[in-house]
Amino acid sequence: MFILVNLKAYPCDPIEVAAAARDVAAASGVRIAVSPQAADIARVADTGVETWAQHVGPNGVGSHTGSTLAEPVADAGAAGTLINHSERRLRLADIDGAVRAAERAGLATCVCANNPAQIGAAAALGPDSVAVEPPELIGGDVSVATADPGIVEDAVAAAADVDESVEVYCGAGISSGADVETAGELGASGILLASGVAKADDPRAALEALVEPL
Numbered sequence: 001m002f003i004l005v006n007l008k009a010y011p012c013d014p015i016e017v018a019a020a021a022r023d024v025a026a027a028s029g030v031r032i033a034v035s036p037q038a039a040d041i042a043r044v045a046d047t048g049v050e051t052w053a054q055h056v057g058p059n060g061v062g063s064h065t066g067s068t069l070a071e072p073v074a075d076a077g078a079a080g081t082l083i084n085h086s087e088r089r090l091r092l093a094d095i096d097g098a099v100r101a102a103e104r105a106g107l108a109t110c111v112c113a114n115n116p117a118q119i120g121a122a123a124a125l126g127p128d129s130v131a132v133e134p135p136e137l138i139g140g141d142v143s144v145a146t147a148d149p150g151i152v153e154d155a156v157a158a159a160a161d162v163d164e165s166v167e168v169y170c171g172a173g174i175s176s177g178a179d180v181e182t183a184g185e186l187g188a189s190g191i192l193l194a195s196g197v198a199k200a201d202d203p204r205a206a207l208e209a210l211v212e213p214l
């Protein structure tokens, strides 16, 4: 099981979370990555934790003010990137372009989507992974794996119908080891979570609790 901790724009200390994630991953053997703000990628990567960007765009070098290019993200130490997160939606052509740009830069890709139909479309673009997240459950206290287990199972089936090599993650409201375990039983090979760690009083304890049953 892969645990991807998205720090969004929460006012946590990215280095504290990164160091905790690095240590918990090493102690547990569970793959854990941290996805900080773009400006923090290099500092977070320097801790040794697997580091992901929250977004890259489709552009290459040129006159694209405000762009996040894949190459400098990779150069800063990122190993992968989210694309089309629910809070950073892109047009279809730009999702495709961002996947291609990330591939050229050597970044692993995870395309986010709202529902199984979108997961099938996302998988058709050839990313390494897709993540299903019902927007109404993001940031809440109830895990997608509990509130809507069918959406996870249907997303796994939708991706497999298109390309069995695409990994399927799920996210929204996941905060406990039991949530992670249930997501795995539903067929997800990874989880995407944010508030359960980034807003925790003790992020290290929150991470330890997540991996405890694995």
Ligand SMILES: O=C[C@H](O)COP(=O)(O)O
Residues within 6 Å of the ligand: 006, 086, 133, 137, 138, 139, 140, 171, 172, 173, 174, 192, 193, 194, 195, 196
């Ligand atoms: O990127 C993470 C997801 O949007 C889930 O966020 P959450 O764990 O706060 O529900």
